[in-house]
Amino acid sequence: MMEIGEIVRLLAQGAESLARELLPGGRREGREWVAGDLAGSPGRGVSVCIAGPKAGIWGDFSAGLHGDALDLVAVCRFGGNKTEALKWARGWLGLGEARSGGRAPAPPPPRPRDVEGERREAEQRRQKGRGLWAAGVPIPGTPAEVYLAGRGISLEALGRAPNVLRFNARTWCTERGAAHPAMVALIQDQGFTIGAHRTFLAPDGRGKARIKAAKKVLGATDGGLIPLWRGASDKPLKDAPEGDTIAIAEGIEDALTIALHCPEWRVVACVSIGNMAKLTLPPTIMDVRLCFDRDGENPAVRTARERAIDRYMREGRSVFAMQPAEGFKDFNEEHQAALRGRRGAA
Structure with missing residues (x-):
């Protein structure tokens, strides 16, 4: 019987074909196949590496999930059941039980890009x-x-x-x-x-x-942001004056929560943690506040945070990382708890 590690390696070799089959509503962006969710809807919630040494590695940042190519089969087709995923993978690779000791056939070639x-x-x-x-x-x-x-x-x-x-x-x-x-x-x-x-x-x-x-x-969404609050200057982002502070949050609700507490700051939502490092900020903004959630504490999320911090520091900006208090997944949850506390005290 072929080792699981070898099956994972073969799936990774055909990562693009695999991603197209499992996430049909997605699209190729460079070395990644991106889709809205693990059901294969259009969007940018899930990313699968389809080329290079990390081929087959994927992440769903909104759900805090990640793994290898076999894990992707399991969550997309079998509710996380890796035993059933393994059977499916052997069939997809053309590895019948009688042939499993021989040399595996090459995975299907990727479709040419249009x-x-x-x-x-x-x-x-x-x-x-x-x-x-x-x-x-x-x-x-x-x-x-x-x-x-x-x-x-x-x-x-x-x-x-x-x-x-x-x-x-x-x-x-x-x-x-x-x-x-x-x-x-x-x-x-x-x-x-x-x-x-x-x-x-x-x-x-x-x-x-x-x-x-x-x-x-x-x-x-790549490089895109939702400009929710202009801060003290009240000017569009492209015309931000020197001295502006910008707070970058992941979601709309978190960004508006930060605007409530710090209305003098400019506040934007970057949609996902993976996009936080990709924003183009005007050179006049030197003070950057990166507002991280506490959910999805996994290696992919930590890497995305580090990339964001490194990106804006390399541009010569002052970078300050912020998180809600322990026990809260985001700033909005902490804000709601504080409101309930004030009402209870009254």
Whole structure:
């Protein structure tokens, strides 16, 4: 019987073909295959290395999961059952029991890239994302405001609603196969819209929609950010004056929580920890606050954090890493707990 390590190695050799099969809604970006989730939806929640010495290594940063090619088969097809994944992998590689002692056949060759087709698809997703946002309405008075209030984020306390956020009552939800209410945010790279972030909501805004992936991206996220708060200067990011401090959080709710507590700072959301090191900041901003969650404490997340710190320090900026207090997964959770404590004391 062929050793598991050898099967993992063979799967890694055919990592691109494997990723295409397991995550059909994904797309190739350089040496990675990216998808929205482990169900294979479009987006950028999951990344699989498909070339080089780390081929087959993958991570789902939102869920704090990672592993090798066989682990990917297990979570995508068999609910984490590696015994069943191993059987499937042997079949996919063409390793019948009678042949398992011989030389394994080469894995299927990767499909040739359609670069122009990928470019057209990316532009279509970007346009759809922009259209979703444009078709929405400002969030005051909508279920999106109710949702944020439920997370302890008061638009009245902020003083204004971020223009980058809108509410669209009829946002297409692939998981539901129907239109669904969502809070929609523009994702921008140096002022240019590259995608849209959707938070699917309960119809009345009291929480997120009860679906597997309530947060999804349409378009790109690489190098993109959601500019939620302009801070004391109140100027666009590209025109940020010297002396501005920028806080970079992963999610929208965390970023708005930080804006509540430090309104003098400029605050952006980078969508995912893997994207935090990829933002292009104007040279006038020298003070960078990296706001890390406490969930997903695994090697891939630690590496992403280190990359972010190293990136902005190499640019000569002052970098300060922040985390919520022990026992809280993010700043918003800590903020909500503090609000409950104040209400209880009253």
